[in-house]
Amino acid sequence: xxxxxxxxxxFDRPIMLGGAxxxxxxxxxxxxxxALRVVGQISSPEVVFWLAFAVILAGALxxxxxxxxxxxxxxxxxxxxxxxxxxxxxxxxFLALAQVLVYGGGVxxxxxxxxxxxxxxxDPVVSDGAQKPFAFGVGILLALVFTVAFLGERWPAxxxxxxxxxxxxxxxxxxxxxxxxTVGVLLDIALSGALLIARxxxxxxxxE
Amino acid sequence: xxPIENFLLLSALLFAIGFYxxxxxxxxxxxxxxxxxxxxxxxxxxxxxAAYLDPEAFTGLIFALFVIAIAAAxxxxxxxxxxxxxxxxxxxxxxxxxxxxx
Numbered sequence: 001x002x003x004x005x006x007x008x009x010x011f012d013r014p015i016m017l018g019g020a021x022x023x024x025x026x027x028x029x030x031x032x033x034x035a036l037r038v039v040g041q042i043s044s045p046e047v048v049f050w051l052a053f054a055v056i057l058a059g060a061l062x063x064x065x066x067x068x069x070x071x072x073x074x075x076x077x078x079x080x081x082x083x084x085x086x087x088x089x090x091x092x093x094f095l096a097l098a099q100v101l102v103y104g105g106g107v108x109x110x111x112x113x114x115x116x117x118x119x120x121x122x123d124p125v126v127s128d129g130a131q132k133p134f135a136f137g138v139g140i141l142l143a144l145v146f147t148v149a150f151l152g153e154r155w156p157a158x159x160x161x162x163x164x165x166x167x168x169x170x171x172x173x174x175x176x177x178x179x180x181x182t183v184g185v186l187l188d189i190a191l192s193g194a195l196l197i198a199r200x201x202x203x204x205x206x207x208e
Numbered sequence: 209x210x211p212i213e214n215f216l217l218l219s220a221l222l223f224a225i226g227f228y229x230x231x232x233x234x235x236x237x238x239x240x241x242x243x244x245x246x247x248x249x250x251x252x253x254x255x256x257x258a259a260y261l262d263p264e265a266f267t268g269l270i271f272a273l274f275v276i277a278i279a280a281a282x283x284x285x286x287x288x289x290x291x292x293x294x295x296x297x298x299x300x301x302x303x304x305x306x307x308x309x310x
Contacts, residue, residue, distance in 0.1 A: 049210050053218055060222055060245050064229030069238060076241050079222075083248050086218065089210060090259045095272060102276050107244065107283050114237050114287040118300040129303065132232045139228030146220030151213055159209040160256075161263030171266050172273070179270070183277050190281035194288030200295075 022058075029054055049089055056082035068124045069115050077108050091162035094169070215256040223249035234301045236290045240283060247279045 033050055036042045042050075055078055062075030080103040087096035115124075129135075172180060222245055229242025251272045258268025294300045 043209070045210055046214075049214055053214070056218065057221055057225070060225040063238075063241055063245060064225055064232065069235060072238060072241065076244065079245065080248065083252065086215065086252060087255060090215065090255050092255055092259060092269065092272075095255060095269065095276075098273065098276055102280050103244075103248075107280055110283050110287055111237060111241060114240075114290060117291055118237065118294045126233075126235045126238070126301070128232045129234045135228050135231030138231060139224045142227050143221055143224035146223065147217060150216035150220055155212045156261070157211065158260055160259035163259070163263065163269065168269065172270060175266070176270050179274065183274055187277060187281045190285045194285045196288075197285075198288035198291045 025058070026054070045089055048085065052082045052085040052089070055079075056086070067126060067128075069126055070112070070124050073108070073111050073115060076111070077104065080104055080108065089160075091160040092168075094163075094165040097165075212256055212260045215252055219249040219252040219256070222246075222252070234303055236293070236300045236302050236305075237287070239302060240286050240290075244279065244283070247275055251275050 029050070033042075033047045037044065037047050059075045059078030059080075059082060063072050063079060066072045066075060081100065084096045084099040084104065087093075087099055226242045226245030226249060229245065230239055233239050233242060254268040254272040254275065258266065258272070262268070290300050293305050297305060299305070
């Protein structure tokens with residue numbers, strides 16, 4: 001029988017704690033959603049929506065609250081992939097795929113690389129600023145203002161329009177060609193600039 | 209059919225969480241991640257309004273795609289700057305890179 005390598009003991013507590021926390025929150029949510037679906041209160045897309053809603057907000061809270069930067073970056077991945085599910089629910093298949101590719105792939109890897117090239121490798125735990133209570137108050141206030149403003153309005157009761165990738169491509173390269181080219185040039189300039197800024201100054205310094 | 213209010217609620221909460229992160233964090237890369245959250249919240253709003261209210265005009269969808277593209281460029285450039293600052297000062301905390309503050 002194959003002997004499995006035990007995880008380092010410092011992982012024991014976070015894994016047990018995180019697993020218990022996720023289970024304690026996710027199980028009642030699942031039970032409630034499935035019960036509502038069975039009773040007929042909500043439709044199947046809404047079940048998916050509320051699951052994605054929970055994943056996105058839990059990931060976002062993890063991103064801003066966890067003190068270990070690597071954990072925060074991993075938590076961000078959940079949020080970004082949950083948002084791809086939201087795009088699918090909104091009927092935008094191309095944007096959902098672009099979200100998975102650009103954010104789930106590129107941006108996350110870039111951020112993790114950035115963490116590892118700065119001091120995260122030696123000291124991944126950072127403290128927040130002293131302005132934290134103020135930031136908390138502003139965040140709550142902003143959430144309240146936006147929620148009241150959005151939900152106080154009467155919106156037309158229509159469903160989302162499903163837009164296929166082919167239609168999206170036709171409109172994108174037909175009506176918005178100049179904008180696409182401009183974004184291409186912008187990406188080129190930005191990434192060349194990033195390379196220029198990040199590379200070492202003089203070759204003799206980096207050689208030794 | 210999901211009412212549009214659900215998406216607007218999600219985007220409002222996500223934006224507030226991202227805003228809290230931008231204000232409260234000290235590490236430059238964590239601030240960048242919070243900015244990503246705010247951009248994602250705005251993109252959800254763009255797409256929800258475009259898909260529900262005006263699917264013929266397409267403007268919101270195109271703009272959402274550009275937000276995604278420009279956010280990618282922004283992350284690349286910002287990480288370049290963070291690496292540079294880290295090399296000069298051995299720290300990526302924004303409150304320790306305060307030479308522009310007089």
